[in-house]
Structures are given as C-alpha cells and as structure tokens.
Amino acid sequence: MRLRLLLLALGTFAVGTDGMVIAGILPLVSDDLDVSVSAAGQMITVFALAYAVLAPVLATVTAKWPRLRTLLTALVVFTVANALSALAPTFGLLLATRVLAAVGAALYTPTANAVATALVPPERRGRAIATVMGGLTVATALGVPLGTWIGRTDWRLTMWLVTALGAAAFAGVGLMLRGLPAPQPSPGLRTRLAPLGDRRVLGAAATTFLVFLAVQTVFIYFTVAAEPATGGDQSKLTLLLLVSGAFSVVGSSFGGRVVDRWGPRAVILTGGAVAAAVTLAQPWLMRSMATAVIASAVNPLAGWSVAVALPARLVALDPPAAPLLLSLNSSALYLGVAGGGVTGSAAIAVLGERWFPFASTLLMLAAIALAAATTRRAASAPADPARSAFVLGKS
Template identity: 90%
Template sequence: MRLRLLLLALGTFAVGTDGMVIAGILPLVSDDLDVSVSAAGQMITVFALAYAVLAPVLATATAKWSRLHTLLTALAVFTAANALSALAPDFGLLLATRVLAAVGAALYTPTANAVATALVPPERRGRAIATVMGGLTVATALGVPLGTWIGRTDWRLTMWLVTALGAAAFAGVGLMLRGLPAPQPSPGLRARLAPLTNTRVLGATATTFLVFLAAQTVFIYYTVAAAPATHGDQSRLTLLLLVSGVFSVAGSSLGGRVVDRWGPRVVILTAGTVSAAVSLALPWLMQSMTTALIASALNPLAGWAVAVALPARLVSLDPPSAPLLLSLNSSALYLGVAAAGGTGSAAIAVLGERLFPFTSTALMLCAVALAAATTRRAVAPSTRGARSAFVLTKS
C-alpha cells in the first residue's frame, strides 16, 4: 500500500517540479527565444490558468474511465507535453505546450488524490493525501533546485528532466497500480456538477483559493522579502529556500497525521493562524539570517499542514464524488497561484518591499475566518474512523 502511494507521489513530484521550476529558468528562456523576462513569465500564468479551468472539466469528462486509465492518460499527456516544450522552436509554441502540460497535470493530481483516499480506510485518508501531496513539497525542496541547476546553461535540459520524471511515474503507475478500486457508478452530468452550486463546497474551495493566494503572494517574491537577511548573497538565499523546502515536507507529513487525529477544521484554523502570525512578523524576522531561518521553517510547516487539510475537508463532504471535488480544490489552488503574482506586485508597490507580507497576513486571516464560518465540529462518534469527521454549515 505504501509503495502505491509513493508511486502516486512520484507523479505529483513531476507535476510540482514542472509548475515551480520555470521561475528558475526564465532568464535563459528569455535569452534563447528573444522575449522579455516578464513575457517568459507567462509560461507560469498560462499553466496555472489552464490547470484551474480544466481540472473540473476533465474530472467530469473522464468520470466513466477506470482510474488506472485516467492516471496513465494524464501522465502520457504530461510527459509528451514537456518533451514538446524541450523541443519548442519559438515562444508561441512553447506557450502551447505549457497549456498541454496543464491538461495532463489537471487530470493527474485530483485523480491521484482520489485514488489515495480509496486505497486506505477513512481514518487514514489525511495521511494518504499527505503522502501524495508530499510529491509537491519534495518538488519544492528538491525538484526545483535540481531542475534549476541542471538547466543553468540550457533551459531545455530542465524540461527533459521533467519529461524523464513523468515517464518514470508512468512506468511505475502502469506496473504497480493495477487492480485499483473501481470508481463509483457515474451519475448524470447535472448531478455531477451539483457540487458547484453547493455553498459548503464553495466555502471550501474559496478557502483554498485564499490560502494559496496568501502563501504565494510572499513565496513568489521571497527574494524581495529575504533581501535584508541575504544582502543579495545567492548562497544565503539558497540556504533559506532549502530550509523552506525541508519544512514544507515536514508540514505535509505532520498535516496528514493531525488531520486524521483532530479533523481538517482544527488544522485549518490553528495552522492558518500560525501562518498569518509568521507573515505579520516577516518584516522583522527577515532582518537577520538567524530569524529568517526560523521564519523559513515555521511558515511552510504551518502552510503545508493547511494545504493537506483543505482537500481532506472536501473529500469528507462526499467521498464518492472525490475526483470532482479534488479537481475543484486543484482549480482553486492554481487560481490562487495565478493571482498571487499580481497581488504581490501590487502589495510591493503600495506597502513597499519590507511591509508587503502584511497582505499575506490579511488574506490568510480571511481564509481562517471563512473556514471558521463554514465549518463546525461534529459530535464525535466513538469509532476511530470518525475522528476526522466534521459537519459543514452554510455561512
């Protein structure tokens, strides 16, 4: 069982590396294809927006497919798209391949999370999701610096690395994940899209959007926030990012365990408040390397615990509809990422380079308030499997 979850995580590692490593190779893409760095940055935007729009559409369109077929199709499209990115002769075609890669990613990640929850008993769903989400956190800690280093002279080598990761995940899933639990009988299109009008689902997805908007508003401009501590020293910045990546993995693992023990609501409210407090203190914590290292540990530790609780909350609403619900969570996540670049830029313009993390604090507190308003504790039954149960109420 553990091996199956780790193979699913290999796929999310590939997807996470693909989505985040682009930031490290933008100058090389700019020079090679004769576009500005800001134009090259649209590679990130089109990927995130395509993912956000397509995730629920693809979940609905592939509802009757076997889960193994869905996973393999997603990884095949994702791998082929990255190979085409590596071969793209001009920027226009490169953008098109990023949209195609988003198709594969948008189909894979929600399905992988849904498969993970089906492979384990209800009381272990949080840890199963944490394992699969761990692929994204390991991508932050390992995949991004590795991909950036490999592509330091030729950005196309980075895309070949992602292609190889996708191919490895395809082979592993194809060999080891046969005999997956069959999906639930597929309802009609109207019934499948019903969650889109459910206020409980909308509250959960809006919380996801706000959480990732808050987190990415700082992370995208982490170099700016950390400048007083690093003084422009790349080795210092690398150390901070490494610590951040390591504690992202720890936060994901911890989040899965506490979700199973206390439920998603407690984790979202507690860890979200901690994350908001760290963001509030960032203008002072980033004044020295010692305190910057503390902030680089605490923020991802709390943030990734919340990130695990968010999909667990959605799955608990209607487990048979997990693929669609998780696709909505992924859409909200990537919409938050796509919007964070503009939000962070505006925050820097208004508040300045030191105080712009206050925007992240405000957004995270909004997310916590929304989660508090749309969730309440259930009367806990005596069974162990009910420890992560909770009831959602309309706000």
C-alpha cells in the same frame, strides 16, 4: 503493491516539481527571454488556472477510458509539454507549453488517486492515497530545490529534469500497472459542481482559494522576497527553498495530527494567524540569511498545517460526498495558485519588492475571517481515524 503505489507517486512527484519549481528559476527565465520577473511569474498562473478549470472537465471526458490508458496519455502529454518548454524560443510559446503541461497534470493526478484506491482493500485506501499524494509533498521538499540547483545557470535544464521525471514515470507505470480494474461509473460535470449550491461548501472552497492565494502571492515571487538575504546567489536561494520544502513535509504531517486532535477550525485559524504574522514580518526577516531561514521554516510549517485542515473541513460537511468535495477543494486550490501570480505581480508594482508580502498578510487575514464566520466550534470536532486518513491523503 507498494511498488505500484510508489510508481504512481513518482508521477505526482514529477507533476508537483513542475508546478512549483518555476518559482526558483524566474530570474533566469526573465533574463533569457527578456521579460520582467513579474511577467515570468505568469508561467505559474497559466499552469494553475488551466489545471483548475480542466481537472473536472477531463475527469468527465475520460471517465470511461481504461485507467492505464488515461495514466499513460496524461504522462505522454505532460512529458512532451515539458520538453517543449525546455525548447521554447519565445515567452509566448513557453506559456502555451505550460498550459499543455497542465492538461497532462490535471488528467494524471485524479486518475492516480482513483487507481490507488482500486489497488488496495477499503481499509487501506487512505494510506494508499497518502502514498501517491506524498509525491507532491516530496516535490516541495526535494524536487523544487533540486530543480533550482540544476537550473542555476540555465533554466532549461530544470525543464529537462522534469521531462526526465515524466518519462521515468511513464516507463514505470507502463510496465508495472497492467491489468488495472475497470473504472467505476463517474458522475457528470453537473453533478460534480452541484455541492457548490451549499453555502457551507461554497464558504469552505472560498477559504481554500483565499489561503492559497495568500501563500502563492509570496511563494511565486520567493526569489524577489529573498533577494536581500541571498544577494542573487542561487546556492543560497536553493538552501532557503530546501528549508521551506523540508518544513512543508513537517507541516503536512503535523497538520494531520493536530486536525485529528483539535479539529479543522482551530487549525485553520491558528495556522493562518501564524502564517499572516510571518508575512507581516517578512520584509525584516529577509534582510539576512539567518532570519530568512527562520521565515522559510515557520511559514510552510503553518501553511501546510492549514492545507491539511481545509479538505478535512469540507469532508466533515458531507462524508459520503467526499470525492466530489475534494475535487472542488483541488480546483479552489489551483485557482488560488493561479491568482497568486497576478496578486504577487500587482503587489510588487504597487508596494515594491521589499513590502509586497504585506498583500499576502491581508489575504490570509481575509481567509481567517471567512473561516471564522462560516464555521462553528461544534463543527470542528475531530473526525474518525478512517476519515482523517482519507483526508490527509487527499490534501
């Protein structure tokens, strides 16, 4: 059983690496395809936007498909799309392949979560989902720096790495996940979107959007922000991404613990304030490698703690509707990622390459203000252990 969950996690590792590694190879894409770094950053925007829009639609369209068929179809689309990305001769075609990759990713991840819950008894569902979604966290810690290092001379090698990961996941899932339980009846698209009529849900989803918009405004253009410290050295950039990834893992684990102890509201407000302070100081922290390492550690530590608290807050609003609420949280998250490419590009154009992190500071402060205005202290009480495990796994 553990092996089957790990094979599902290999797929989410491939998806997570694909979604985040682009930030480490933007200058190489820019030089090779003769576009600006800001334009190259739209690769992340189109991927995330397509994911956010298509995830609930694809879940509805494929609801009656056998789960193995859905997983394998998703991985075929994802793997072929990344191979096409590696071969793309023009930037326009590259963007088109990123949309196709998002189709595979948006179909795979929710299905993998559903399969994980079907493979284990109810009391182990939270841990099962945590194992599968752990692939995304490990992608931040390992996949992004590895992909950046492999593509340090040719960004296309990074896309071939993701292609290989997708192919490996396809082989493992195809061989080891036969005989999966039939899918349960799935709600229609209208039902999936119905919780948005609740102002509390809308406020929570909007907070998720603003938090990830703030985070991605800087992360997508991390190579630009880190330029004073790295001097364009891809090895130094890889080191900073490795530190960032490692502390993302730490932040996710730490966030789960403090959410259980203090509640989502306190974690969102405190972690958000720390993240805002780091981006405010980033123009000075990124002047040397020593202080850049500190910034690369503290920012994801705070940010991923908040990332755990955001879905915990949503689930606390209506626990029986947790799956629907968490799917909305995922869409808001990817909309924030998509918007980050645009806001980061605009901030660079208006504020310049050194000062553009200030835009992230303002967005995070807006998220904190919205969270403070739309939550109550009483609503921040820690959730029960089973619910917390479920929430952590989905974050």
